[in-house]
Amino acid sequence: xxxxxxxxxxxxxxxxxxxxxKKGIKSSHQEALFxxxxxxxxxxxxxxxxxxxxxxxxxxxxxxxxxxxxxxxxIIDLEGRFEKLTGRFSGGNLAEGLSTGILLFCIGTLxxxxxxxxxxxxxxxxxxTNATLDFVTSMVLASTYGIGMAWAAGVLLLWQGxxxxxxxxxxxxxxxxxxxxxxxxxxxxxxxxxxxxxKIKDCKTMNMLPALVIPIIFCAIAG
Numbered sequence: 001x002x003x004x005x006x007x008x009x010x011x012x013x014x015x016x017x018x019x020x021x022k023k024g025i026k027s028s029h030q031e032a033l034f035x036x037x038x039x040x041x042x043x044x045x046x047x048x049x050x051x052x053x054x055x056x057x058x059x060x061x062x063x064x065x066x067x068x069x070x071x072x073x074x075i076i077d078l079e080g081r082f083e084k085l086t087g088r089f090s091g092g093n094l095a096e097g098l099s100t101g102i103l104l105f106c107i108g109t110l111x112x113x114x115x116x117x118x119x120x121x122x123x124x125x126x127x128x129t130n131a132t133l134d135f136v137t138s139m140v141l142a143s144t145y146g147i148g149m150a151w152a153a154g155v156l157l158l159w160q161g162x163x164x165x166x167x168x169x170x171x172x173x174x175x176x177x178x179x180x181x182x183x184x185x186x187x188x189x190x191x192x193x194x195x196x197x198x199k200i201k202d203c204k205t206m207n208m209l210p211a212l213v214i215p216i217i218f219c220a221i222a223g
Contacts, residue, residue, distance in 0.1 A: 003118045003127025004160040008153040010135040011105060015150040018142025033144050038197030041100055045191025052184040057177045058222075061215060062184045069185075069211025079206035097145030099206045100193045101152040103186065105134050106159045112179055115160045119167035127160075177222075181215035 056062070073079070082095050105111065114126035134156075142149040189211065192203035 001118070001161065001164060003124035003131070004115060004157060004164060006124075007111075007114075007127050007131040007134060007160065008157040010131045011138045011153040011156060012150050014135040014138030015142040015147060015153065018139035018144075018149070019147035021139070022143045022146065033140060034197065037100070037140055037144060038194045040194070041104060041197060042191050042194030044104065045187045045189070045194060048183050048187030048190060052180045052187065055180045056184060058181060058218070061181050061218060062188065065181075065185045065211040065214040065218075066188060066208065069214055070208045072210040073207035074204075076210075077207070078209060079204050082206050094145050094148040095206070096196065097141055097149055098152055099209075100197060101138065101141050101145075101149055102155050103190045103193055103205070104137055105152055105156045111156070111160065112163060112182065115164040116167040119164045175219060178216060178219035181219055182212065185211050185215055 053059075053062070079095070079099075082099070111130050114124075114130055117123045117126050138149060138152070141152075189205055189208055192201075192208065193205045195201045196203050196205060
């Protein structure tokens with residue numbers, strides 16, 4: 001778990017630094033950072049899609065996952081509930097920032113494969129690399145959305161901790177096929193988050209999060 005703890009700690013540190021720097025940044029500069037993060041998220045999402053979709057064993061699974069996941073999330077109204085929760089701790093658009101941060105931090109090859117490598121082989125290389133990237137990303141996000149981004153560290157700790165424990169208990173539960181399908185769906189969610197930040201289209205990404213569960217369940221049954 002040392003790699004996951006380091007990863008979460010650096011996100012927390014990055015959020016603290018970014019929130020302090022935010023006080024000295026002009027609104028026009030904050031808007032520039034805001035746009036940069038939107039472009040970065042969109043690019044990362046497209047990159048994940050392009051890299052993983054050709055490797056997919058079930059080519060239409062991402063469509064089913066996105067459709068069913070969005071429907072479930074909309075019925076539950078995850079975004080509305082999340083905004084109410086974050087609204088208790090901070091004003092502004094923290095919910096949007098957190099949803100973007102959580103996707104960027106948690107949905108990616110390094111963040112998923114890292115805990116597995118750590119659990120099965122004691123290799124923390126992927127997690128340390130991911131921690132470095134997340135440190136920089138969290139600083140930029142916190143400079144735009146504020147100290148509330150620190151909550152993403154807790155989410156990452158739970159996410160990677162769960163994967164670590166599953167890998168310890170179930171061994172090869174997280175198969176290559178499952179990771180490909182999960183990363184493909186995650187790529188679409190990250191890209192949709194970027195589009196929302198750029199104000200091109202409000203995709204309500206938070207309501208789409210249940211789509212991430214479907215590839216895991218499907219691949220576990222199919223495998």
